[in-house]
Amino acid sequence: MSQNKITSDLLRGHTDTMILRLLSEADRYGYEMVKLVAERSGGEYELKEATMYSSVRRLEADGDIEWYWGDESQGGRRKYFRITEKGRVTYASNKSNWEYAKRVLDTLL
Template sequence: MELEKSLVSGSMSLLVLKLLEDGDLYGYQMIAELRRRSEDAFRLKAGTLYPLLHSLEEKGLVAAYEQTAESGKTRRYYHLTKQGRDALREKETSWNAYARAVGRVLKGGACPAGA
């Protein structure tokens, strides 16, 4: 299912930070992993990912380093910093609160007591 762009873009930094929680990844891996975990719902473009990663790096939420693989390919890996981990916790909390609130509205609102 193709998701509406505006729904995805607002939460993209949360998703990227979440991907890095389990280990360091390079850009191409992130796109593939996001696609796998979302069961093909999130098809992130490289042109969206890299400016986002670089701005997260600028804010100190991720750090990057280059490593050359056995194949000889050099990749720039991104690593979640402590500051990034804290930001992820905050973003997760506010996203969960937002998702619950949206869910309640879509279901017709909270039931009044005794109803």
């Protein structure tokens, strides 16, 4: 992991959007999301459990996502998260804000 503090903060600032993206594809449980972030970033970014749950609780409070108990036949029950219609709107808007910021930053940096 070769990221300095600035990079890490920059990425962490987009945790909500990362989670919304993951849930817009399918309903997922906590550890699954952490694992997917590591996989997709090729190990470049590790989403910490604390960061993920802080984001998840905020998204829940805002009505962007909701949860339900999965029906696992074995092992402990898993809590699955699901995106709401409001969450899809939030995701689209966050994503377009990022596209805009990226375009502007590319011209400035």
